Amino acid sequence: xxxxxxxxxxxxxLEDALDALADPEAKVLAGGQSLVSVLKLxxxxxxxxxxxGGLELRGVELxxxxxxxxxxxxxxxxxxxxxxxxxxxxxxxxxAAGVGDLQVRNRGTIGGSLAxxxxxxxxxxxxxxxxxxxxxRSPEGERAVPAEDFFQGPFLTALLPQELLTxxxxxxxxxxSGSAYESIEHPASGFALAGAGALVLPDGTRSVGVTGVSGHxxxxxxxxxxxxxxxxxxxxxxxxxxxxxxRRLAEVTVRRAxxxxxxxxxxxxxxxx
Amino acid sequence: xxxxxxxxxRTLDVEARTxxxxxxxxxxxxxxxHIGCDTSQCGACTILLDGRAVKSCTLLTVQAEGTEVTTxxxxxxxxxxxxVQRAFIEHHGLQCGFCTxxxxxxxxxxxxxxxxxxDETIRRSLRGNLCRCTGYHGIVEAIRAAAGERNGTS
Numbered sequence: 001x002x003x004x005x006x007x008x009x010x011x012x013x014l015e016d017a018l019d020a021l022a023d024p025e026a027k028v029l030a031g032g033q034s035l036v037s038v039l040k041l042x043x044x045x046x047x048x049x050x051x052x053g054g055l056e057l058r059g060v061e062l063x064x065x066x067x068x069x070x071x072x073x074x075x076x077x078x079x080x081x082x083x084x085x086x087x088x089x090x091x092x093x094x095x096a097a098g099v100g101d102l103q104v105r106n107r108g109t110i111g112g113s114l115a116x117x118x119x120x121x122x123x124x125x126x127x128x129x130x131x132x133x134x135x136x137r138s139p140e141g142e143r144a145v146p147a148e149d150f151f152q153g154p155f156l157t158a159l160l161p162q163e164l165l166t167x168x169x170x171x172x173x174x175x176x177s178g179s180a181y182e183s184i185e186h187p188a189s190g191f192a193l194a195g196a197g198a199l200v201l202p203d204g205t206r207s208v209g210v211t212g213v214s215g216h217x218x219x220x221x222x223x224x225x226x227x228x229x230x231x232x233x234x235x236x237x238x239x240x241x242x243x244x245x246x247r248r249l250a251e252v253t254v255r256r257a258x259x260x261x262x263x264x265x266x267x268x269x270x271x272x273x
Numbered sequence: 274x275x276x277x278x279x280x281x282x283r284t285l286d287v288e289a290r291t292x293x294x295x296x297x298x299x300x301x302x303x304x305x306x307h308i309g310c311d312t313s314q315c316g317a318c319t320i321l322l323d324g325r326a327v328k329s330c331t332l333l334t335v336q337a338e339g340t341e342v343t344t345x346x347x348x349x350x351x352x353x354x355x356x357v358q359r360a361f362i363e364h365h366g367l368q369c370g371f372c373t374x375x376x377x378x379x380x381x382x383x384x385x386x387x388x389x390x391x392d393e394t395i396r397r398s399l400r401g402n403l404c405r406c407t408g409y410h411g412i413v414e415a416i417r418a419a420a421g422e423r424n425g426t427s
Contacts (some may be wrong), residue, residue, distance in 0.1 A: 037312065
């Protein structure tokens with residue numbers, strides 16, 4: 001399969017990239033692990049590809065008391081990052097290690113995946129649970145959007161046409177917190193039939209994000225009553241998993257993620273002591 | 274556009290839409306990168322890009338500007354097969370051979386980062402490489418043996 005003809009520009013700077021995105025038929029290319037596949041199927045036919053792969057938006061660092069992850073950081077870097085070894089943040093490398101396969105994790109960027117917003121993608125659920133926010137840059141300036149407001153529908157986000165996701169900001173949880181990500185995958189595609197990210201704080205406060213079961217990932221308002229809360233969600237069914245089955249899978253992933261996050265609280269206390 | 278392929282600087286004149294696997298096969302005659310599924314599932318097109326395994330059917334050639342590409346043709350050194358290649362022969366890591374270039378290059382990347390991977394790690398690393406004839410037993414054994422040879426434990 002060969003993509004349709006397309007113009008291509010390699011952005012030398014963030015400003016270049018934003019200028020090029022003034023073209024309403026432009027599409028951002030990062031690692032290409034989602035986009036190139038849909039270009040080949042010609043499901044997407046942009047006039048112009050704006051390759052941001054060369055920009056300096058890569059890496060994991062603790063800055064000003066916040067964990068900042070560049071949008072062009074690839075999955076494998078999350079798996080290996082020493083900044084993410086704390087049990088309170090262990091869900092991030094755990095989630096990244098389960099994405100795609102080795103080749104995809106070597107090349108696929110987290111910013112590209114988040115902006116692609118596949119409703120069965122793993123990381124969105126976790127960013128919601130961790131209370132992350134996304135830094136979006138446009139010619140007008142910068143804004144930060146909470147993860148739970150970023151995802152608006154299948155492949156639909158808060159990003160404006162001339163806007164780029166540059167950074168993911170995670171507030172580091174207090175010492176004695178735990179996090180976990182759990183999913184039940186479709187065995188062939190590896191995408192989540194249902195997945196849940198969980199964060200448990202030292203005072204027992206629980207925060208949960210769920211993916212794979214509806215049009216976009218969402219926060220579970222009262223994770224202590226996962227079953228009751230999921231009962232109110234419009235869960236979709238398809239030929240892989242009926243709505244009823246998916247709802248059960250979601251309940252299971254929420255329970256498992258919470259239980260493991262709970263276990264990691266003690267480990268985190270020892271780690272940070 | 275310019276890139277280095279198997280140690281040699283190359284210049285390619287390609288359309289933006291040209292996939293790297295096509296540039297390698299049709300442009301440079303390096304047919305070791307196989308087109309299997311063409312949908313980023315099977316891993317037969319795996320190459321090393323700056324030392325890391327990637328699927329060349331899911332990359333535009335222009336994205337490889339300035340990188341170093343290694344295909345299966347570039348793995349042997351001075352007529353000597355790479356230890357992973359030898360191990361695949363010795364441990365029946367292939368039958369028809371179609372998936373083999375991708376399997377070997379993925380294994381090379383794995384062994385670069387894990388000097389002594391256990392079977393589970395090996396199998397997990399091969400998730401993006403499908404074999405439809407031998408099954409994976411011989412392949413896993415070959416990779417384990419190549420790791421052992423490198424560590425001097427076999």
